[in-house]
Each structure stands twice: as structure tokens, then as C-alpha cells.
Amino acid sequence: MILFGCYALVLVGGMSLSMMALSYHNFSDYMAHTLLEGMDGLVEDLITFHEREGGWENLSRNPAAFHRMVREALHEKGPSAPLDPSGNPVPLRPPFRPESGLPHGQDSASRPPLSGEGPPPRPMAADMPGPFPRPLWDALTVFDAGQGPVTGSARSSEGQALRELTSGDRTIGWLGLRKNESLRHPLDFDFMARQTRALYGVAAVVLFLSVFMGLLLSRWLLTPILRLTEATRALSLRRFEARIPETRRDExxxxxxxxxxxxxxxxxxxxxxxxxxxxxxxxxxxxxxxxxxxxxxxxxxxxxxxxxxxxxxxxxxxxxxxxxxxxxxxxxxxxGALTCDLRPLRPCAILARTAEAFRPRLLAAGFELDLRLQDPGHETLGDADRLTQLFSNLLENTLRYATPPGPIVAWEEEGEESFSLLLEDGGPGVPPASLPLLFDRLYRVDTARSRAMGGSGLGLSICRQIMETHRGEIRAEAGARMGLRIVMTFRKKTA
Missing domain, CATH: 1.10.287.130 (Signal transduction histidine kinase, dimerisation/phosphotransfer (DHp) domain)
Known part of the structure; x- marks a missing residue:
């Protein structure tokens, strides 16, 4: 459960960081394109300069001209800042703090009263110092038609928001603004701070719900697994009465x-x-x-x-x-140590030969032998010695437990992919409840009578083992004349 909680924490934390990074990237991209769309005057000046000079070579050799062009183009949108000896404007105010929208070192209580009605106007991009000490044109770059740098701090157009510069139907260059420099106003950072707080809140709720649902799900999944573990341990201790409640319908x-x-x-x-x-x-x-x-x-x-x-x-x-x-x-x-030499043979012929060998003993005991077997009969893969043992055990069992006089009938029945040999005596038969148990080891219908007749209780069990070795089946049924019928089913040999 602790592992699941750590997994949920890592997953939600990773998703939150990813969402925050994507939000910052997308918002920065949006603001950069918004700022570029508001620089129509600068775009017109750059296009006029290119047409007048016949290219960007002079602008590339004179970066100060680009600075003046930016300052003059955006002058009408706000007052320009004073220039330092190198010709760059100096900030009129200390940088803003994103979380408060106030300059560093100033709080809301010490803020000077605002003049005029309403809130102060938002500083323009050209003279807005923002949280960065560099002026806006330090984030601007002019690129040629192939997006190669002409003037500005950027060395490539990667990471830049671009606005196309066209003369007629021809693209003459691009005006680029670094995306991470687009968030310059305190309101922008205040918006991102609110988004971040909201994202943290959502992440906390999602984390709580994940842990809560994880607890419920783990209990729902682990309870039957724990029961299975306990029951398995009980089986290993030979407590075979162990059971698991079957209360579910899933896997x-x-x-x-x-x-x-x-x-x-x-x-x-x-x-x-x-x-x-x-x-x-x-x-x-x-x-x-x-x-x-x-x-x-x-x-x-x-x-x-x-x-x-x-x-x-x-x-x-x-x-x-x-x-x-x-x-x-x-x-x-x-x-699996019992060896069988499986070869093509006809069980019908082996049964007929074995029955003929038992005929003198059967006649002496008062039985009639009625063989209705087909000649030559169907073929299967088997071991002649094992099948002789099978039929001998069955006939020996008949001699011991059947009551003369009465017929002992053997015949064959054919199926689509198998055939059966049937052996039936004339009684006294076996109780229906004992029929499925006849082939169990040491099972006797009448214990005292079986021992008195010399039976070990293993003959029919050996018969079943021999049939399973031959991939066949043997079963006991009630006979038509109140006797016992043994059905032996063999697979037909395929070509």
C-alpha cells in the first residue's frame, strides 16, 4: 500500500510539473505572439528600411539603428526611458515582483498614492523593465528571409515567436521575440501564479482521490488474494479442508x-x-x-x-x-514405468483366443461361452501381452463372482472413430452404487465373499490401468440379463 501511495505521489507530481511547464510554455508563446502583433509600427519601419537600403546589410552593421527604430516605433505607445552613455535606456523603476505586482523593496502600505482616476496605465513593452533588467529590444531579433539572424541577440530562430515581414508578395524577413522574454508585466506573472496555485490545488485533490480510490481498490483486490494465500498455506500444511468463499464473478x-x-x-x-x-x-x-x-x-x-x-x-x-x-x-x-510394446493388432482376435483358453474352465464351472465377435475385427495400436492380461483378469473375475449356469457373451460394437468390446455375464450383477467403484484399487462389493474366493481387489484396477495405457476406456454397466457388463472402448487405428 505504501508503494502504491509513492507511485501515486510520483505520478501526480510528474503530471503537475508537466502541466505547469506546458502552461508556462503555451502562455509564453501566446504572449510573445500578442506582443508581436502589437508592433505594427516597428514592422512597417523595418519593411521601409529594407526597401530603402535594398537589404539588411546596413542594419546588421549598425545595431544601434535597430534600437532607435524600436524606440521610435513604440514611442507613441508610452514614454521612452532615459538613455545611458552607450545609448541604451535605463530603467525608471526597480523591477517588479511577480507575486505582488510591486517593485522590489515596496509593499502595499508604502506604495505612493496614484494620481488621476482609475488604476495606472499598463507600461508599454518598449520601456517596461519588468522582472528582467534588459530592455525589450534585447529580446527582439531581425531574421532574413531564410531565418538567418540579421541583428539582435538570437543566433537562430529556435525558441522565437516570429512575425513575417513582407514586401509585396515576397517575404523579406522575420521579426522574432524570445518566448521566455514575453512575460514582462506583473499581471502576466500574477496570472501564472494563480494558474500554478490552481494547478497545485487540483493536483492535491487528484492525489487525495487517487490514494482514496487506491485504498478501496487495493482492499477489493487484495482481500481475495490474501484469502488465497492463507488457503494455499493451509494446503501446504496438509489441511485439505481449506476453502475460499466464492463471492465474486470475475477472474x-x-x-x-x-x-x-x-x-x-x-x-x-x-x-x-x-x-x-x-x-x-x-x-x-x-x-x-x-x-x-x-x-x-x-x-x-x-x-x-x-x-x-x-x-x-x-x-x-x-x-x-x-x-x-x-x-x-x-x-x-x-x-509411467510400465512398458507397452504398441503395435497394430486386433483386440477382437485376442479376446477370442483368450476366451477359448478359458472355455474348459468355464464349461466345467457350468457357464456357456457365446462369442459373437467379428472376424477379423477392427485394428488398433496395442500390446498383445497386456491385452491378454486384461481379458484374462475379466474372465477370471467372472469365474469367481458370477453364478452358473448362465451365458458369458462377448461381442463388438462400432463407432465413428472407436470400437468397443463388450463382455457380459448372467448375474448376480452389482448394485448400481458400486458400478463406478469397481475399478478402484482394493474395492470389493462383498468383502468377506471376495477374500474367500481368493480375490485381491486389484484385478479390475489393473484392467483400468491397462486400458489407460492404450488410451482407451473401460466401464461397468448393468447387463440385460441382470448381470454385469464390461465395456472396453478402443481407438481405431488411422492410416
Missing amino acids: LGQLAADFNRMAATLSRYEAMRRQWLSDISHELRTPLAILRGEIEALIDGIRPPSQENLLSLDQEARHLSKLVEDLHQIAQTES
């Missing part, structure tokens, strides 16, 4: 909404992380507890080391190994 309001969505996503992922750790520890603890119990029973002699008991230990060890392998594959996929 800052959109930023607050985006932040709230991000915080909600982080909160959801934090909850998933905690649930993941809890589920993993539970999943690992269960087979380890079973192994430990059976091994202790063998050690204590409660159970004999028979082949049946050893096979039970081997089954639990395999289950634990499978769980660890699935976790490793999911970690590889999420970190």
Missing part, C-alpha cells in the same frame, strides 16, 4: 472456484491414500496371519506336516505373492 472468483476444486481433489486423493494404506496393510496382514497360524500349528504339533497342510501353506504364499505382484504392476503403471 478472482474463477480462481477461487478453481482453488476449491483443487482442494477438493486433493482432499479426495488424501482420503484415498489413507484408505489405500489401510487396505494394503489389511490385505497383507490377512494371508500373513494365516501363514503364521498354520506354521505355528505345524511347529507345535497341532497339525501334522501332511501334503494337504503344506498345500494350504503354498496357496496362501501364492496369494500373497500375487497380491505383491499386482501392487508392483499398479505402482509401475502410475509412475
Whole structure:
């Protein structure tokens, strides 16, 4: 806020100084041209001199002649000042003070009474000493037709107010007056002083309004930014419940909404992380507890080391190994370390081949396999081994959780830029609320039933990871025969 106040002060101060400089320049220019317009007699004398002499050479060699010409031309407008030994007039009065309009050393109380009626006449330009000790002709310069100096103090026409000198239709020269010498009367300086005071007043008002509006604007802008800063700091401290009030409809309001969505996503992922750790520890603890119990029973002699008991230990060890392998594959996929050799292939053919490999087990469990797949099917870019794993996980899941007898149907549907493979069983199906969660890690519809059937809760999650690696999509729907339908959508291979 202090920085904004300093910026406003510098800006308003700079504008004020610029306006004051421009006002002085423009007013000085105006006064210079006004004075020149009042010098008709001097202009006529200069034109007559040029016509009589045939040029400006004599005037250039005799500056005193120009001084006399100025004095004589303007004599009728006011009394001339006495001359010093060099021929220059001396001031009759001390210079005027611009702020009071009085000579230096004299105030209003000691001013002599005015004679006559009304205010004293304004001194003429020729004999007016003003605030400068130099006479007016010291500020006048005659230039030739090419604006080269003839006589006078100026060396060029730059900074001069010019009046054209013409003879007939021909320009014979210019009469110039220095612009900064045009303000010679006390009233001129009094006018500039009033303008300066008014400008200072306006600048003060503008500065006050700028600071006041700056306070309001900074509060309007900084309040949501400060809230965002505090909420961001809370997120860095893992307080994912932090939210920002969405009270605006501008860009800052959109930023607050985006932040709230991000915080909600982080909160959801934090909850998933905690649930993941809890589920993993539970999943690992269960087979380890079973192994430990059976091994202790063998050690204590409660159970004999028979082949049946050893096979039970081997089954639990395999289950634990499978769980660890699935976790490793999911970690590889999420970190981008899972490699896929993408080549043109036909997923329909891979599904048919995998289903045929499962046919004996499906028939033995009491299922009917109905393949309605097109031959050869559409082509996409994929990894044959990963897709075989995908279809195997789905069929393995059907063997574990579907209830025989019933058909297992596979078919293909075509879209404009994609095609889908569908796999549907005959039941018992999945509750609608569980359909979006089936592919989450370690999710089970029936926890006790899933563990009893050897499921780790990671098979469908691995299926989703494989489909995402293939830039495809997998989802679960309710089947037509009260069963579960899995829809896998692939992109068509473009030429």
C-alpha cells in the first residue's frame, strides 16, 4: 500500500510539473505572439528600411539603428526611458515582483498614492523593465528571409515567436521575440501564479482521490488474494479442508472456484491414500496371519506336516505373492514405468483366443461361452501381452463372482472413430452404487465373499490401468440379463 501511495505521489507530481511547464510554455508563446502583433509600427519601419537600403546589410552593421527604430516605433505607445552613455535606456523603476505586482523593496502600505482616476496605465513593452533588467529590444531579433539572424541577440530562430515581414508578395524577413522574454508585466506573472496555485490545488485533490480510490481498490483486490494465500498455506500444511468463499464473478472468483476444486481433489486423493494404506496393510496382514497360524500349528504339533497342510501353506504364499505382484504392476503403471510394446493388432482376435483358453474352465464351472465377435475385427495400436492380461483378469473375475449356469457373451460394437468390446455375464450383477467403484484399487462389493474366493481387489484396477495405457476406456454397466457388463472402448487405428 505504501508503494502504491509513492507511485501515486510520483505520478501526480510528474503530471503537475508537466502541466505547469506546458502552461508556462503555451502562455509564453501566446504572449510573445500578442506582443508581436502589437508592433505594427516597428514592422512597417523595418519593411521601409529594407526597401530603402535594398537589404539588411546596413542594419546588421549598425545595431544601434535597430534600437532607435524600436524606440521610435513604440514611442507613441508610452514614454521612452532615459538613455545611458552607450545609448541604451535605463530603467525608471526597480523591477517588479511577480507575486505582488510591486517593485522590489515596496509593499502595499508604502506604495505612493496614484494620481488621476482609475488604476495606472499598463507600461508599454518598449520601456517596461519588468522582472528582467534588459530592455525589450534585447529580446527582439531581425531574421532574413531564410531565418538567418540579421541583428539582435538570437543566433537562430529556435525558441522565437516570429512575425513575417513582407514586401509585396515576397517575404523579406522575420521579426522574432524570445518566448521566455514575453512575460514582462506583473499581471502576466500574477496570472501564472494563480494558474500554478490552481494547478497545485487540483493536483492535491487528484492525489487525495487517487490514494482514496487506491485504498478501496487495493482492499477489493487484495482481500481475495490474501484469502488465497492463507488457503494455499493451509494446503501446504496438509489441511485439505481449506476453502475460499466464492463471492465474486470475475477472474478472482474463477480462481477461487478453481482453488476449491483443487482442494477438493486433493482432499479426495488424501482420503484415498489413507484408505489405500489401510487396505494394503489389511490385505497383507490377512494371508500373513494365516501363514503364521498354520506354521505355528505345524511347529507345535497341532497339525501334522501332511501334503494337504503344506498345500494350504503354498496357496496362501501364492496369494500373497500375487497380491505383491499386482501392487508392483499398479505402482509401475502410475509412475509411467510400465512398458507397452504398441503395435497394430486386433483386440477382437485376442479376446477370442483368450476366451477359448478359458472355455474348459468355464464349461466345467457350468457357464456357456457365446462369442459373437467379428472376424477379423477392427485394428488398433496395442500390446498383445497386456491385452491378454486384461481379458484374462475379466474372465477370471467372472469365474469367481458370477453364478452358473448362465451365458458369458462377448461381442463388438462400432463407432465413428472407436470400437468397443463388450463382455457380459448372467448375474448376480452389482448394485448400481458400486458400478463406478469397481475399478478402484482394493474395492470389493462383498468383502468377506471376495477374500474367500481368493480375490485381491486389484484385478479390475489393473484392467483400468491397462486400458489407460492404450488410451482407451473401460466401464461397468448393468447387463440385460441382470448381470454385469464390461465395456472396453478402443481407438481405431488411422492410416
